[in-house]
Amino acid sequence: MSGVRRLGAVTLASRLAAMAISLTAAAGAFFLFLQFGSADGLDSMDITRSVLILVSTSWLAWGAAHAILGLLTRARRPEGVRPNAPISGRTVILVPVYNEDPVATFSRIAAMDASLATTPYAGLFHFAILSDTRDDTIAARERLWFLRLLAERNGEGRIFYRRRPINRGRKAGNIEDFFQKSGGAYEFALILDADSLMEGDTIVEMVRRMEAEPRLGLLQTLPAVTKAKARFGRAMQFSAALYAPSFARGLAMMQGPTGPFWGHNAMVRVRAFVESCGLPELSGPPPFGGPVMSHDYVEAALLARAGWLVRFDDDLAGSYEEGPENLVDHAKRDRRWCQGNLQHTRILFAPGLRAWNRFVFVQGIMAYIAPLFWLGFILASIAAPFFVPPVDYFPVPYWPFPVFPSDETWKAIGLAVGIFGLLFLPKLLIGVDAILTGRAAGFGGPVRVMASTLAEIVFSSVTAPILMAYQTRSVLQVLMGRDGGWPTNNRGDGSMTLSEAWMASHWIVTWGIAGIAATYFLAPGLVPWLLPVALPMILSPLVIASSSRASRSGLFTAPLDLHPTPVLLAHEAILADWQSIPAPRAEAPLAVSHA
Amino acid sequence: MLHSADLLRPEANVAASAQEIEALVATLGAPPAAPCIMPKQQLEPARAGRMSLLRLFGVRAPRPGL
Missing domain, CATH: 3.90.550.10 (Spore Coat Polysaccharide Biosynthesis Protein SpsA; Chain A)
Structure with missing residues (x-):
């Protein structure tokens, strides 16, 4: 296979557009926060927090860019494939x-x-x-x-x-x-x-x-999540059905010849796979050494390195999988993925990989360390009052009147609105797009799809701090050298009692209470800002147990519920x-x- | 001894021992023998001194048989 292939104009333009969106949003957030933080005098903590906001916002905006790009085009059958051609x-x-x-x-x-x-x-x-x-x-x-x-x-x-x-x-x-x-x-x-x-x-x-394409080494489909019964599972199933096609479309536009492999619901050309994808064990012990855990990303990179096309065809329907029914099972699966993605730091500089594949590894790593940046921002904000220089009310020599620091609170509010916009706007736009294109009918109609979208936004806002806690713990465990092993996937109804939920999350409750107490004593002005994070953490056993129960609501209806x-x-x-x-x-x- | 035709007679399975079932499954379940060589790929940089931007982004890794 040829090792050199030029990127198409659409691929290149999509990547540049996504990067432009990401960098613009990140730079805007950085300068806005720097102005807000330096209103009472610039200190090291202002710069630290601005940098943390810059990294976190760029990551959020990168995700939003996928959805925006995905909304601009529609999934299409690839050219050169004759319908009903014999195989x-x-x-x-x-x-x-x-x-x-x-x-x-x-x-x-x-x-x-x-x-x-x-x-x-x-x-x-x-x-x-x-x-x-x-x-x-x-x-x-x-x-x-x-x-x-x-x-x-x-x-x-x-x-x-x-x-x-x-x-x-x-x-x-x-x-x-x-x-x-x-x-x-x-x-x-x-x-x-x-x-x-x-x-x-x-x-x-x-x-x-x-x-039809002899250079194609791997063809990935987008599996739809099915058969969810619990509230958590159904929210995930709904978001996978409504949002994932747009995010995946954005990804498909950017991938070029170096598409993804998600480990299942994908077809490989046996010759390409056996020639290119024999995985060695990495030197050293797990979690960073040993068998390659998240092997799929690596196999996609190896196929591309050997010159094979790796393609994700998002127009292919009829591909299904099941998902975790409760938050704890989701976190367990995420622990395995976390270790697998962080292990990719060992493969990042493997010889001959394509630049996009290296970038995909970086994305996977970022997906897991991003919560640490938000956590760092919160901790730095609590500590910030101790770094503020004394206010100088008479900065101009011989000027008799005091000069008060300008109130830049509106910039902080604007920044918060912008960040929430990056999180929620793509989902709302996808909901609106579903109504305009008629796709909403599969979700129970325009009213129900918007109600489900709003409910999903609230639900994901409540569960996000809990998932952030689990992810942070996973990253710290891996960094401390703890191997998560290869646990069996829990399937079935996934219902959890309150005491089971408490056993799985009492440490999150402790973190939440300690965090809000420390904020109250050290920086009381920040308490209202931290409540949306701390409250779900404190209530995590309730959230976990209640969301694991079977759903009897009409919310989160997905097309496969109505038309299996x-x-x-x-x-x-x-x-x-x-x-x-x-x-x-x-x-x-x-x-x-x-x- | 079970024969593959016994599959259609549930009573044969009921009477079979675990070892007989294991042997039957090993016979019926065996995929076709058609070996393939799957060479191990290089994932870690060989030596730090030889790593360069050219190797990282340009030169492809050696591929067996090509």
């Missing part, structure tokens, strides 16, 4: 599992297999369940449900299952192991997560696009059927025999 590439659909419920996971495979069977190309596709399950009881269930899956789908010779004795290299190592032993049998591989679900037509279309697609309906039916009948064989004796 011929043999494709394996990889389903890595790690201590998952086999009934839920294998019923998704049955649904996808049934969906593929409605296309003329079912014979081209195989499934491979790649088990890294360490729990012998779950592994025994996997074997039994695999036999049921084979029997029900008549899948012998098409649906495979293997379990690794040692899960070296975690998920990336699991996939690598498959390619090393069986990769030569396939042209393409669709990489899924245990909770992924895709329409057969979408999978066929992905192969069609891979065949065929594969979602098929999965519901198969899952209900499998859950209503006894397990293929009594499970307890098996567990004993494997103990």
